[in-house]
Amino acid sequence: MGSGVAKPELAVNQDGATVADALNGFIGHAAEGLAHDVRLDIATAYFNVGGYSLIADSLDKLHSVRLLIGAEPGPPERRARALRSEPVNARRAELRRVGDLLASHEEALAVDRDLLGFTQVADASARRLVEWLRSGRVQVRRLEDRFLHGKAFLVAAHGHGVVSGSSNFTRAGLSTNLELNLGNYTPHTVSAVAEWFDELWETAADYDLAALFEPRFEAHPPQLVYLRMLWERYQADLAAEEDATAPRSTIELTSFQKDGLWRARKLLDEFDGVLI
Structure with a gap:
């Protein structure tokens, strides 16, 4: 052979x-x-x-x-x-x-x-x-x-x-x-x-x-590696959050309030309930 x-x-x-x-x-x-x-x-x-x-x-x-x-x-x-x-x-x-x-x-x-x-x-x-x-x-x-x-x-x-x-x-x-x-x-x-x-x-x-x-x-600082990991894990959630929190509220919300609102709605959809 x-x-x-x-x-x-x-x-x-x-x-x-x-x-x-x-x-x-x-x-x-x-x-x-x-x-x-x-x-x-x-x-x-x-x-x-x-x-x-x-x-x-x-x-x-x-x-x-x-x-x-x-x-x-x-x-x-x-x-x-x-x-x-x-x-x-x-x-x-x-x-x-x-x-x-x-x-x-x-x-x-x-x-x-x-x-x-x-x-x-x-x-x-x-x-x-x-x-x-x-x-x-x-x-x-x-x-x-x-x-x-x-x-x-x-x-x-x-x-x-x-x-x-x-x-x-x-x-x-x-x-x-x-x-x-x-x-x-x-x-x-x-x-x-x-x-x-x-x-x-x-x-x-x-x-x-x-x-x-x-x-x-190539050597990368640990902080950059960690940020990249966060981005890979949460980029889809961030995009979905941006779409979902558009003009659905007449009250002006801060960024962390928008984040909390979106996550509460997400949990409601997944588990039919949320603890705030």
Whole structure:
């Protein structure tokens, strides 16, 4: 199945083997077996800390890494559209769709970051990722004018090889999802994949992936943290209170009286009674 072998031909999450095992063997062999400094090129739609952590030790052995990310095409639109007399600019429509999905893509990256939790392991993994991204050995770009559906882990030096298939650079993609990836070590095929990657890389825009995770480690005063907790807990109540206490009384009330009135009404609605 390609579990840790130097040149895996099949990389799947099945029968005790994982895609991460195969990639660790593939990357480790390239880093230790090739004479010159080795660069790994990665194309993926999605990325998260969990995926990085599975192959982080192998990545640390490399001289450089180019990481290309981008949005995958979503399902086709099925909403009704008004007929137009003027022709539709297909390219403009495609760019608009790419832009919409890139926004969703960035939101998905942020959601994954926010779901990391605050365990020592999660914190250490995120810190290690930021240090790696800021090490000067890693370049990150995002494809912004087209969708990126292809996934590949490529070492082009000396035609070493490419592992390509369905796996995104995520924990699920490298360890649990039902994935299928094939390794190819034929020089002319590796060269063709390298040309494909280079063409996309040249059209992609620099993307500061580390900046997405760095705010996690910013120091905040306890008072600000407490105020934020209060806001998250009571913001819906405050909005409802503002709506409910509008012009329902002819008596001018102070702010604390308005608050008491609203809460009394709320308790009446919930419990059919209130003690004042």
